[in-house]
Amino acid sequence: MxxxxxxxxxxxxxxxxxxxxxxxxxxxxxxxxxxxxxxxxxxxxxxxxxxxxxxxxxxxxxxxxxxxxxxxxxxxxxxxxxxxxxxxxxxxxxxxxxxxxxxxxxxxxxxxxxxxxxxxxxVFCLGMSEPEAGSDLAAVRTLATPVDGGWLISGHKIWTSHAHRATHAYVLARTERAERKHEGLTEFVLDMDSDGVSTTPIVDLAGEHHFNEVRFEEVFVPGHRAIGEVGNGWRQVVEQLSFERGGAERVLSTYPVLVELITHAAEGDDPEIRSLLGSLVARLTVLRRLCWEVARRMDTGRAPVQEAAALKYLGNAFEHDVVEALRRTPLCAEPSPGGAFGQALLASPGFGLRGGAAEVLLSLIARQETRS
Missing domain, CATH: 1.10.540.10 (Acyl-CoA dehydrogenase/oxidase, N-terminal domain)
Known part of the structure; x- marks a missing residue:
């Protein structure tokens, strides 16, 4: 290659x-x-x-x-x-x-x-998280039962972004009651207009609706809509999460805030802000390089599980620090929910949760260190 x-x-x-x-x-x-x-x-x-x-x-x-x-x-x-x-x-x-x-x-x-x-x-939504599973993705209870020509899926998902607008859902479901909870999981593609699918909105702190609860009540899914080997979903979903965690969105969600900080530093003469901005720009340079390394590994056919986990962990910290840096300036004295700072501030509690909490990411990184 x-x-x-x-x-x-x-x-x-x-x-x-x-x-x-x-x-x-x-x-x-x-x-x-x-x-x-x-x-x-x-x-x-x-x-x-x-x-x-x-x-x-x-x-x-x-x-x-x-x-x-x-x-x-x-x-x-x-x-x-x-x-x-x-x-x-x-x-x-x-x-x-x-x-x-x-x-x-x-x-x-x-x-x-x-x-x-x-x-x-x-338009896809992700049916992974469940109300009682927290960050333990292997604790899903949504059940897929085999029937003629396919499966019947029943269960309850939560924090499902844009489910009310989606045409399709990715659903992680249990296809067998295995001794180990990581076994017996399967990935499916499901039509959101199927009989038995219902969505309930979850309005966030900003008054916005992109989260939803989604319930499946004996929703029929054709057999070919199972992704890969039945029962092998855990290994596959870990690979998939590396695609989710390893992109620039783990670094640049607060970029409009960084632009405001750069503009403020250029127009003023605050040495503390300039020093802080220099540190953030240096970190962004390193994080962009990590994004490139993840993409390069994907081009070799790998699923960069540990590398993506490290990028997300460091990227979440960077995005929080960008918001905190702007907080030190007069620009956020009266933050508007519709402004770049207000949007980022209200979204920031989710930075360290979506795609895996810090503890999960550190566990993946530690495994890499153990093997090396």
Whole structure:
């Protein structure tokens, strides 16, 4: 396999993203915001990206992809996050469901789902967390029972972002009562308009609705909608979580706040703020390099479980520190919930939870140290 390009060599891709985001902002079609990959939802923007070949970039061309590298995809996602663009409609499907199906899904499932992700027609939500499981993903109770032609799924998921808008759900369910809780799990793709699916909104501290509770009551799922080997879901979901944890969104969710801090430092003469900003920029440089390393490993066919865990752990701390740095300036004396600081502040309690709590990430990192 050829050596992946450095981030600095992806100028043409970056230029295309900047042209699109600048045009949409100039037309008033979106306002940049913090945490845009989770909270800023616009299917038309996602379809515009898809039309320009900027979704499913790493998927094979036969499934609607562009056959590009993960490093090139990273360059595009960096630009989208820097612009605070409304990317939530396609983010989950493009980032992790498509790659999981490519690695483990049947040919029939690949042909059905991957082109829909690539065209931004499929909007995915994640059916992982459950009310009594906390951060213990292996404690899921949602049950999949075999029937003629497929499965009946019954259970209860929570904190499911954009389930009320999604066309499809990824669902982790128990297909057998095994002695060890990590065994007997299977991944499924489920249609959200199926009989037996219901959603209940969860409104967050900002008064926004993107979280939901989702209940499944004997929802039929065709047999080919199981991803990979039945009962092997735990190994597969750990791989998938490395795709979720190892991207630029673990570093750049608060980028609009960093821009405000840079502007304040340039206009003023506060040595403490300048020193703090220098430290943050240096950390961001290192974190971008870690993002590149994760993408490079994915281009070799690996699922970089430990590397992605380290990136998320360090990235969460960085994002919190960006918010705290701006708190020291007059810019946040009266924070508005709609401003970059207010948005980031209200979202920040979730930084260290979504995608795995710090204790889970440190456990994964420790295992890497033990093996080395």
């Amino acid at each position: 050829s050596q992946p390009p450095p981030l600095e060599s992806c100028a043409e891709l970056r230029s295309r993203v900047r042209e699109l985001t600048t045009s949409w902002r100039a037309d008033g079609r979106y306002v940049p915001r913090s945490d845009s990959w989770l909270r800023s939802f616009d299917p038309e923007f996602s379809k515009a990206l898809a039309a320009d070949g900027l979704i499913a970039m790493t998927y094979p061309e036969e499934f609607g992809g562009a056959g590009r590298s993960n490093v090139e995809r990273l360059a595009v996602t960096e630009e989208l996050l820097r612009a605070g663009a409304p990317v939530a409609a396609h983010w989950i499907g493009d980032r992790q469901i498509g790659p999981a199906i490519l690695r483990h899904g049947s040919r029939a499932l690949q042909e059905e789902i991957l082109p829909a992700i690539a065209s931004a027609e499929a």
